[in-house]
Amino acid sequence: MKKIINLFDFSQKVNYKTEILSGLTVAMALVPEAIAFALIAGLSPLTGLYAAFVLGLITSIFGGRPGMISGATGAVAVVIVSLVQSHGVEYVFATVVLAGLIQVLAGVFKLGKLMRLVPHPVIFGFVNGLAIIIFMSQLTQFKDASGDWLTGTSLYVLLGLVLLTMLIIWGLPKLSKAIPAALVAILVVFGLVVVFGLDTRTIGDIASIEGGFPPFHLPAVPFNIETLAIIFPYAAVVSGVGLIESLLTLNIVDEITETRGSGNKEAVAQGAANILSGVFSGMGGCAMIGQSLINISNGARARLSGIVASVMLLIFIMFGAGLIERLPMAALTGLMIMVSIGTFEWASLRTFRRMPKSDIFVMVLVTLVTVFLHNLALAVVIGVIISALVFAWDNAKRIRARKHIANDGTKHYEIYGPLFFGSVQAFNDKFDILNDPEQIVIDFAESRVVDMSAIEALNKITERYQKVGKKVHLKHLSEDCRTLLANAEDLIEVNVLEDPTYKVLTDKV
Numbered sequence: 001m002k003k004i005i006n007l008f009d010f011s012q013k014v015n016y017k018t019e020i021l022s023g024l025t026v027a028m029a030l031v032p033e034a035i036a037f038a039l040i041a042g043l044s045p046l047t048g049l050y051a052a053f054v055l056g057l058i059t060s061i062f063g064g065r066p067g068m069i070s071g072a073t074g075a076v077a078v079v080i081v082s083l084v085q086s087h088g089v090e091y092v093f094a095t096v097v098l099a100g101l102i103q104v105l106a107g108v109f110k111l112g113k114l115m116r117l118v119p120h121p122v123i124f125g126f127v128n129g130l131a132i133i134i135f136m137s138q139l140t141q142f143k144d145a146s147g148d149w150l151t152g153t154s155l156y157v158l159l160g161l162v163l164l165t166m167l168i169i170w171g172l173p174k175l176s177k178a179i180p181a182a183l184v185a186i187l188v189v190f191g192l193v194v195v196f197g198l199d200t201r202t203i204g205d206i207a208s209i210e211g212g213f214p215p216f217h218l219p220a221v222p223f224n225i226e227t228l229a230i231i232f233p234y235a236a237v238v239s240g241v242g243l244i245e246s247l248l249t250l251n252i253v254d255e256i257t258e259t260r261g262s263g264n265k266e267a268v269a270q271g272a273a274n275i276l277s278g279v280f281s282g283m284g285g286c287a288m289i290g291q292s293l294i295n296i297s298n299g300a301r302a303r304l305s306g307i308v309a310s311v312m313l314l315i316f317i318m319f320g321a322g323l324i325e326r327l328p329m330a331a332l333t334g335l336m337i338m339v340s341i342g343t344f345e346w347a348s349l350r351t352f353r354r355m356p357k358s359d360i361f362v363m364v365l366v367t368l369v370t371v372f373l374h375n376l377a378l379a380v381v382i383g384v385i386i387s388a389l390v391f392a393w394d395n396a397k398r399i400r401a402r403k404h405i406a407n408d409g410t411k412h413y414e415i416y417g418p419l420f421f422g423s424v425q426a427f428n429d430k431f432d433i434l435n436d437p438e439q440i441v442i443d444f445a446e447s448r449v450v451d452m453s454a455i456e457a458l459n460k461i462t463e464r465y466q467k468v469g470k471k472v473h474l475k476h477l478s479e480d481c482r483t484l485l486a487n488a489e490d491l492i493e494v495n496v497l498e499d500p501t502y503k504v505l506t507d508k509v
Contacts, residue, residue, distance in 0.1 A: 019304035023304065036048075054310075056306055057273075057307060058272055066302050099238040107266070122384055125362065172184055172185075203329060257301060290343065297342060369382055399423040400417055444477050449477065
């Protein structure tokens with residue numbers, strides 16, 4: 001059984017060395033990702049770095065999942081890129097603030113529990129798709145500025161350094177876990193590049209990260225209905241994408257650590273972080289599954305690692321830009337490839353023959369949507385909808401009716417399975433109206449009237465019996481079913497006929 005974590009977790013036992021070293025590793029890996037996502041959105045690199053700092057710090061302190069890392073993400077970048085092109089960066093800041101407000105409301109109204117509706121095949125598909133995206137995004141490092149694949153010495157140097165990084169990350173934990181393998185790999189590769197003067201791409205070749213403390217800046221947009229009409233659609237999508245990705249990442253980390261975080265608390269923290277990001281010149285973001293897995297795989301379990309990562313990121317920006325810009329991208333590329341390998345749910349491939357075909361279809365579809373559209377929210381929504389339809393179809397086929405005639409000549413229909421929109425047709429087919437006796441009892445002891453379609457089905461079946469002069473009695477309706485019927489009286493007439501022999505009961509005794 002999963003241990004429920006203390007929501008603030010400042011009292012939990014902390015391995016300071018592990019947390020600090022892991023936070024330092026994560027900070028180094030955050031730099032190129034934050035820059036890349038900012039450039040994808042058409043923003044300056046510092047906009048992504050400031051977002052990574054603010055989001056990482058706030059969610060690490062107040063979030064519902066210690067050890068989880070948040071920052072600027074590609075999912076948010078893809079959403080806001082058209083807004084940047086059409087209205088500029090100030091509208092992005094306003095959008096991020098509004099998205100944060102929506103996320104706070106989602107947490108306050110405890111909508112985080114809706115993640116329970118996400119089936120496991122959807123999570124598998126989401127994770128596998130994300131792993132493929134992380135891997136494919138690293139392939140750009142093997143291309144030159146014109147987009148052509150590297151050849152000759154440049155390719156061999158890069159490939160050798162990447163493979164060395166991966167080898168260290170894979171092999172060092174088998175010998176010692178005293179220092180995070182990812183940090184050792186980055187330092188070793190950095191040392192080789194400096195000592196031997198290897199010509200390879202560095203962080204500084206992508207963009208400069210030098211800057212100051214994130215400036216406080218209220219979005220310079222008109223505060224009117226027209227502005228709201230422009231930013232609200234983007235804010236709604238950003239908040240939805242952010243919550244889905246954050247809560248799915250939370251669930252994944254829960255599974256790895258065998259603890260349980262708070263989705264609602266995380267939603268509030270994500271919202272507050274995005275609000276602050278928007279007023280401190282950040283592009284906004286959400287939880288980052290790749291960085292979170294780096295942190296967790298390093299052994300970090302407390303809030304300290306995330307705090308260290310965000311603070312170190314700010315130190316890099318303000319004081320260490322010259323050194324960090326010299327880090328070879330090969331080391332970070334190897335690190336992210338290992339993250340993608342570790343993220344992929346290889347166990348899902350082994351269950352292909354044992355999983356229902358519908359689950360396999362959902363998993364593959366979510367993976368494909370995630371990979372080709374880069375829209376994580378859409379992928380999850382599609383997966384949930386298809387899973388719900390499959391569930392409804394399966395349950396529609398399970399409704400049964402056991403029939404018998406009592407000594408007084410009354411015919412009983414004992415219904416099994418839920419009566420809802422999907423099972424209405426099968427329910428109607430159970431009755432032999434013309435040949436049935438004058439008294440009919442429909443027993444719902446093992447069934448439930450679920451929705452309006454079910455109520456209408458009851459209305460129609462009683463009408464059909466009435467037309468041929470026969471009476472229908474509904475028996476063993478549960479309290480919720482009777483409430484549903486009562487609420488529908490103004491919309492449709494449910495012909496429930498009762499006499500002293502057939503009482504409407506609340507439950508089967």
